[in-house]
Amino acid sequence: MARNFFTMMKSTAPSATEPSTAERTVAPPPPSMKQDAAAGVGVHLDPTLEAVRHDFTEEVEMALELRDVSAFYGSFQAIDRITLPVPRNRVTALIGPSGCGKSTLLRCFNRMNDLIPGARITGRIDFGGRNLVDPNVDAVEVRRRIGMVFQKPNPFPKSIYENVAFGARINGYSGDMDRLVEDSLRRAALWDEVKDELDKSGLALSGGQQQRLCIGRAIAVQPEIILMDEPASALDPVATLKIEDLMRELAEDYTIVVVTHNMQQAGRVSDYTAFLLAGEERVGRLVEFGPTQDIFTNPLDQRTEDYITGRYG
Amino acid sequence: MSAAAPSAQLTAFSPRVRIRRSFSVGFMVAALLAIAISMIMLGALVVEIAVDGAARLFTDGTAVEREARGGGIVTDLPTPVGMAWMTWALPVAILLPFIGPRLLNSLVPGLPRLAERLIGLIVLAPAAVFIHILYVRFESAYLIDYARAVGIDGASGNLLQLFGEASGFQIVRLLVIGILLPLGILAAGWFWSQRMRKPSMLIPAIMIIAWVVYLFIDPWFLSSFPSRKPADAGIFSAVTGTLYMMVITAAIAFPLGVGAAIYLEEYARRNWFSRMIQINVSNLAGVPSIIYGLLGLQVFVRVLEFERSVLAGACTMALLVMPIIIVSAQEALRTVPPSMREAAYAVGATRWQVIRFHVLPYAFGGMLTGNILAMSRAIGETAPLIAIGALTFIAFLADSPTDDFTVLPIQVFNWVARPQAGFHEIAASAIIVLMVILLLMNAAAIIMRQRTRTDW
Numbered sequence: 001m002a003r004n005f006f007t008m009m010k011s012t013a014p015s016a017t018e019p020s021t022a023e024r025t026v027a028p029p030p031p032s033m034k035q036d037a038a039a040g041v042g043v044h045l046d047p048t049l050e051a052v053r054h055d056f057t058e059e060v061e062m063a064l065e066l067r068d069v070s071a072f073y074g075s076f077q078a079i080d081r082i083t084l085p086v087p088r089n090r091v092t093a094l095i096g097p098s099g100c101g102k103s104t105l106l107r108c109f110n111r112m113n114d115l116i117p118g119a120r121i122t123g124r125i126d127f128g129g130r131n132l133v134d135p136n137v138d139a140v141e142v143r144r145r146i147g148m149v150f151q152k153p154n155p156f157p158k159s160i161y162e163n164v165a166f167g168a169r170i171n172g173y174s175g176d177m178d179r180l181v182e183d184s185l186r187r188a189a190l191w192d193e194v195k196d197e198l199d200k201s202g203l204a205l206s207g208g209q210q211q212r213l214c215i216g217r218a219i220a221v222q223p224e225i226i227l228m229d230e231p232a233s234a235l236d237p238v239a240t241l242k243i244e245d246l247m248r249e250l251a252e253d254y255t256i257v258v259v260t261h262n263m264q265q266a267g268r269v270s271d272y273t274a275f276l277l278a279g280e281e282r283v284g285r286l287v288e289f290g291p292t293q294d295i296f297t298n299p300l301d302q303r304t305e306d307y308i309t310g311r312y313g
Numbered sequence: 314m315s316a317a318a319p320s321a322q323l324t325a326f327s328p329r330v331r332i333r334r335s336f337s338v339g340f341m342v343a344a345l346l347a348i349a350i351s352m353i354m355l356g357a358l359v360v361e362i363a364v365d366g367a368a369r370l371f372t373d374g375t376a377v378e379r380e381a382r383g384g385g386i387v388t389d390l391p392t393p394v395g396m397a398w399m400t401w402a403l404p405v406a407i408l409l410p411f412i413g414p415r416l417l418n419s420l421v422p423g424l425p426r427l428a429e430r431l432i433g434l435i436v437l438a439p440a441a442v443f444i445h446i447l448y449v450r451f452e453s454a455y456l457i458d459y460a461r462a463v464g465i466d467g468a469s470g471n472l473l474q475l476f477g478e479a480s481g482f483q484i485v486r487l488l489v490i491g492i493l494l495p496l497g498i499l500a501a502g503w504f505w506s507q508r509m510r511k512p513s514m515l516i517p518a519i520m521i522i523a524w525v526v527y528l529f530i531d532p533w534f535l536s537s538f539p540s541r542k543p544a545d546a547g548i549f550s551a552v553t554g555t556l557y558m559m560v561i562t563a564a565i566a567f568p569l570g571v572g573a574a575i576y577l578e579e580y581a582r583r584n585w586f587s588r589m590i591q592i593n594v595s596n597l598a599g600v601p602s603i604i605y606g607l608l609g610l611q612v613f614v615r616v617l618e619f620e621r622s623v624l625a626g627a628c629t630m631a632l633l634v635m636p637i638i639i640v641s642a643q644e645a646l647r648t649v650p651p652s653m654r655e656a657a658y659a660v661g662a663t664r665w666q667v668i669r670f671h672v673l674p675y676a677f678g679g680m681l682t683g684n685i686l687a688m689s690r691a692i693g694e695t696a697p698l699i700a701i702g703a704l705t706f707i708a709f710l711a712d713s714p715t716d717d718f719t720v721l722p723i724q725v726f727n728w729v730a731r732p733q734a735g736f737h738e739i740a741a742s743a744i745i746v747l748m749v750i751l752l753l754m755n756a757a758a759i760i761m762r763q764r765t766r767t768d769w
Contacts, residue, residue: 115658117583144661154652156671166670167660214656221660 051083052301054290062126063088063225063255064109069123069133071104071113078104079284081123084274086225091247091256093270093292095263097307100276101284102259106227108132109257110146111139144171147218151230153210155202155217160185160194163202163213167221180220188216189246208239215246219254226250228258232265244269263308267296275304534742538708539724543735548743550707551724554623555750557711558720559688561627562634567684569631570638574680577639578646579668598636605633606700614701621702624714629697634687641683645676678765685758689751695722721747 064086071078079101086092086109094102104113111132113119125132132142155163164181173180181198185191190212194205202213211231218226228247232240247256247269260266266273273296274289288295288304299305537547573594581587609629619625649672657667698720706727707719721743728740 110659112655112658115655140661140663143659148655148659150652150655150659152652154650154656156653156656157675166657167662170660170662170666170670217656217660 051286052288052290052304054288054294054300056087057291057294060087060090062086064132064257065124065126067124067126069105069108069121069125071101071108071121072119073116074118077283079108079276082276082284082286084286084289086255086257087272088255089251089253090271091251091258091269092272092274093266094257094259094274094276095261095266095307096276096284096287097278098261099282099284100278102276103229104284105276106148106229106257106259109225109227110143110148111137112143112148114139144221145223146225146227147221147223148227149211149214149218149229149231152234153207153214155205155210155213157201157203159199160202160205160213161198164216164220167217171221184216184220185213187219187250188212189242189249190216206239208235208242211235211239211243212246215243215250219250223254225255225257228256230259230261233261240265263310267292275299275301275307277303277307534739535746539706543733543739546728546736546739548721548724548746550710551719551721551743552746553710554707554718555692555720557623557714558627558630558718559692561623561714562630562691563684563688565627565631566635566638566687570635570684570687571642571680573635573639574642574646575668575673578643579664579672594636594639598640601696602633602694603696603700605629606697608632609697610701620715621704621717622715623711623718625701626698626703626718626720627714629701630691630694633694633697634691637687637690638680638684641686642676642680645679645683646672648679649675678761681765682758682762685754685761689754689758692720692751692754693722693747695726698723699726721750 062085066082066084066086068081068083070080070082082105094105096102107113108121108125109132113121121133123133127142127146130137156166158166161181164184165177168177168180182191182195185194190209193209194200194213202210205213211234215226215231231247232243235243244265247258250256251271258266258270270292272290273292275287275295276284277287278284288299288301295304296308299308305311534547535552536549537545538550539548540546577587577591577594581590606629609625609632613619613625613628614621617625619628653671653675654667657671662670703723704717704719707717711718725740725743725747728736728743731737
């Protein structure tokens with residue numbers, strides 16, 4: 001496993017362990033790019049364009065490494081050759097305007113797109129030395145190791161206990177199930193609220209509680225990575241805050257990838273941010289990736305700056 | 314407390330109370346109307362008893378005929394007395410639970426909830442007892458009159474002795490209805506006062522159905538075999554044959570139909586082959602049933618040599634209802650939202666685990682509903698069974714699936730085809746039995762659909 005994705009990718013890059021804005025390496029943008037970017041919305045991206053990358057400011061292992069990942073729905077290409085590292089035990093945010101392929105990209109990570117007829121992925125996603133995209137890799141096994149939380153809370157219409165226990169049970173968990181349920185719900189910051197009514201239907205909870213139940217359900221399978229697709233977009237500010245706190249806590253033990261429309265949320269919870277943008281032909285491409293602080297305080301691409309300052313998107 | 318007093322006085326005139334009062338006026342009108350109707354009914358009953366008395370007891374040819382051949386001592390056919398009593402009791406039975414607590418509330422506004430309920434019960438209980446007494450009185454009067462008319466010695470005035478001579482059905486009817494009706498009214502009233510609307514509506518509904526059956530159907534009619542004489546003819550073999558065939562039909566069609574639906578919805582790729590199957594299934598649902606009958610005649614009766622058995626009929630019916638079951642099961646599967654499947658997949662479930670633990674349980678109610686509706690279609694089908702040669706005169710019960718059988722619609726078909734008027738009348742009764750079975754099945758389907766509905 002590469003210690004640092006970018007040192008491996010670009011041998012000329014300076015050591016990533018010395019954080020300094022002066023030493024930040026930027027992929028050389030073609031001359032036309034800045035001009036296009038200045039034109040604002042609907043910029044036609046040059047397919048050969050490489051994304052702008054900030055250097056890492058810390059030593060970090062990679063949980064996932066994407067190389068030239070493209071996704072198609074039938075003949076429609078949703079994302080185009082995205083190359084992106086996902087640091088281990090960090091929160092990585094995928095931001096960008098609607099329809100830029102954030103969710104599609106996220107669903108590539110745990111082969112959720114396999115469920116959609118006509119969907120296919122090309123490229124490589126390295127996960128522990130194996131290529132997730134390879135059809136010979138068992139998608140069920142991938143989903144056991146890479147959990148997912150969805151935009152709309154979707155607890156099963158069963159008891160709270162069953163919601164959490166289901167994943168572990170089908171995966172052949174043979175330990176103390178009561179304990180696992182309690183641990184998972186504690187980790188999801190829900191235990192104190194539901195410990196006396198574990199037999200109640202998961203649907204009887206409030207929206208925020210349901211989403212935390214879904215997080216607990218994902219944790220119970222003991223995954224390495226948790227994918228979150230706009231987990232707080234259907235929730236009120238208080239519930240959102242709880243989910244965000246939870247993400248920060250979970251990042252100590254899990255790698256988290258979160259798709260969000262909410263710029264402040266990305267700024268608050270994520271360590272790394274990837275900005276995606278779709279051109280006129282609706283094909284999503286990676287524009288800029290780096291530590292969240294750098295992306296937000298010092299975006300190197302004009303389009304990123306426009307987006308995070310709210311000029312479009 | 315004294316500090317809160319002014320505000321309490323203010324709330325006494327709050328708009329909520331006023332609205333409640335204006336509603337109560339409506340309920341008082343309804344209650345008075347109900348009482349007026351009841352009084353008219355009661356008056357009609359009194360007049361009827363006074364004018365006709367026991368004379369009309371013998372207008373029913375069937376009862377006389379059965380008496381002539383030395384059958385049961387007391388007929389089970391409804392009498393004018395019983396009929397009149399029911400026309401009076403029904404509105405009260407239905408309306409009392411609805412108006413009771415509200416009537417109270419309109420008379421004494423602002424009554425505490427608990428007191429309202431208690432008083433509601435206290436008012437309802439004597440009402441129920443009153444109805445019970447009326448019922449027993451009229452039933453007894455009828456029994457005594459009848460016994461006197463047919464000349465039972467020492468029967469007059471002696472109810473106990475009369476009961477000793479009466480048929481089992483008569484006593485059961487007296488006890489069951491005489492006790493269950495007041496209890497039903499009480500229960501309905503209680504449920505209503507507890508704001509449990511569903512059971513409070515359901516109980517009167519069940520009572521109405523029971524009364525309709527009681528009005529037209531003699532239990533004896535349900536428990537005897539066909540006969541050359543209309544008075545002796547019953548539908549026992551037809552009802553049991555129908556039930557027997559339906560059970561086997563469901564046992565064949567439900568697993569196959571649901572399996573096909575799961576394959577089509579969950580496993581089959583969307584290509585020309587699955588589309589062709591889908592179109593075929595839809596078309597098969599519209600094929601005339603006589604065609605299925607001819608298919609069943611050749612395949613099951615002749616080639617597989619099931620003869621004219623329950624099994625052959627059930628196999629033919631299974632073919633007939635399979636498309637309906639498949640289509641409704643597919644619809645049930647489609648109602649399970651994709652988010653549920655995704656949630657299950659996301660914790661590492663295989664396709665079969667997703668279907669087994671999530672999709673099937675959530676869709677099962679809908680599937681069962683579709684199955685019941687398909688069965689209620691099959692229960693009325695006549696043509697395919699005539700085609701495979703189901704018999705019409707079966708004076709025994711089928712012991713095994715390979716026995717001969719008949720079903721209700723065929724029995725009706727046979728009876729209406731006869732010239733005697735008596736057969737036409739019992740055919741009408743058989744149709745009512747068929748309708749009641751159908752209604753019950755469809756009601757079960759609706760209740761099941763409501764109960765298993767999940768708000769995602």
